[in-house]
Amino acid sequence: MTLLFKKEIPENIQRGLIAKGEGATWEQSAEIAKVSRYEMQRWREHPDAGNLISTAFNLSMEEAMGVIASNLPKLSKRLCEIGLDPKVKAYSATPAILGAFSIFQSGVIDRENKAKLNKLVEHLDRLEGEPQAIDI
Numbered sequence: 001m002t003l004l005f006k007k008e009i010p011e012n013i014q015r016g017l018i019a020k021g022e023g024a025t026w027e028q029s030a031e032i033a034k035v036s037r038y039e040m041q042r043w044r045e046h047p048d049a050g051n052l053i054s055t056a057f058n059l060s061m062e063e064a065m066g067v068i069a070s071n072l073p074k075l076s077k078r079l080c081e082i083g084l085d086p087k088v089k090a091y092s093a094t095p096a097i098l099g100a101f102s103i104f105q106s107g108v109i110d111r112e113n114k115a116k117l118n119k120l121v122e123h124l125d126r127l128e129g130e131p132q133a134i135d136i
Helices: 011-021 026-033 037-043 049-084 090-128
Strands: none
8 A cells, every 4th residue: 555655646546536525435436436446445545535535525515505505595485384384284394393493593593603703803803913901
């Protein structure tokens, strides 16, 4: 394996590692790279492999979050429709109602935490600048 560390990751292996970061199994990644699963997993030990997989994962996650964020208004409307529809059975409506409350509560908490964090950042900025009295 030490021989692998002395050279750059070949392009086919890079494609396989990127696929792994995007959610493929090791077998699928190996198929994409046109190597055995064993060889693909050995390349995982290369010092650059973790960064490659991590970057692919982060880009994939950003794309997924963008899709979800752009559809949040429709999803929240649909969630409320399910929860409020009298034709929907209680066992089906309950998770929708609880989900709506949970999402709302998380949003409120996140907003409050962000405001507190911004206040802390302001105080730190003041501390790093000129000495002033800080009211906490």
